[in-house]
Amino acid sequence: MTTQGQRPSSNCRRPGNLRAMAAAIVVVLAVVPLSVLAQSESPKPAPAAVVPEQSTLAKPAAGNDAAAPGYRIGAGDALQINVWKETEASVPSVVVRPDGKISLPLVKEVDVMGLMPAELEKVLTAKLARFIRDADVTVVVQQIHSKKVYLVGAVKKEGPVALLSSMTVLQVLSEAGGLSDYAKKRKIYVLRTENGKQVKHAFDYQAVIRGEHIEQNIPVLPDDIIVVPQ
Numbered sequence: 001m002t003t004q005g006q007r008p009s010s011n012c013r014r015p016g017n018l019r020a021m022a023a024a025i026v027v028v029l030a031v032v033p034l035s036v037l038a039q040s041e042s043p044k045p046a047p048a049a050v051v052p053e054q055s056t057l058a059k060p061a062a063g064n065d066a067a068a069p070g071y072r073i074g075a076g077d078a079l080q081i082n083v084w085k086e087t088e089a090s091v092p093s094v095v096v097r098p099d100g101k102i103s104l105p106l107v108k109e110v111d112v113m114g115l116m117p118a119e120l121e122k123v124l125t126a127k128l129a130r131f132i133r134d135a136d137v138t139v140v141v142q143q144i145h146s147k148k149v150y151l152v153g154a155v156k157k158e159g160p161v162a163l164l165s166s167m168t169v170l171q172v173l174s175e176a177g178g179l180s181d182y183a184k185k186r187k188i189y190v191l192r193t194e195n196g197k198q199v200k201h202a203f204d205y206q207a208v209i210r211g212e213h214i215e216q217n218i219p220v221l222p223d224d225i226i227v228v229p230q
């Protein structure tokens with residue numbers, strides 16, 4: 001109660017202000033927990049996938065094999081011999097000697113001439129059994145020098161052509177860069193030793209490329225000589 005002539009305080013004149021402030025505080029207190037709750041309920045990023053380390057016990061890749069199916073080892077070819085987990089018995093590179101043999105640790109001299117890589121793996125596994133139990137042998141053909149045919153005459157590139165896979169006469173001529181301008185395309189022939197004698201196989205280049213006399217496009221064999229007259 002105020003005395004006469006005294007102005008009432010602002011608090012007494014404005015009770016609605018206090019109620020409004022109280023209501024605002026209540027709203028703020030109500031909103032803040034909801035926002036915090038919303039943040040806590042937001043999805044968490046998935047953990048990064050764990051990539052397992054490659055097992056150190058996995059057998060290493062042997063490398064690129066230059067041999068085609070049906071290949072047989074010959075003199076001058078370079079081989080890699082891998083014995084899994086046995087570095088002392090492994091050889092990074094060995095060249096087949098003219099006598100058809102290679103020298104290896106533990107087993108010494110091994111005759112490999114004419115064997116397929118898979119056959120040589122079995123031979124070495126058997127020979128190593130005295131020293132290594134259940135030896136796991138891999139034979140990799142690094143380079144092939146034993147299988148060649150020879151080109152003579154009117155071709156862009158005379159000389160030997162390595163037979164890294166099965167090839168026909170037409171493929172060998174293409175490998176040599178093709179025929180020269182002076183080549184007698186109908187007179188080409190292949191010289192081949194059969195039963196100790198040289199046999200002549202005719203090859204009509206013009207007919208074959210037209211799709212005629214396809215039987216003349218024979219697969220070449222090691223030591224064949226393709227003659228292109230001019």
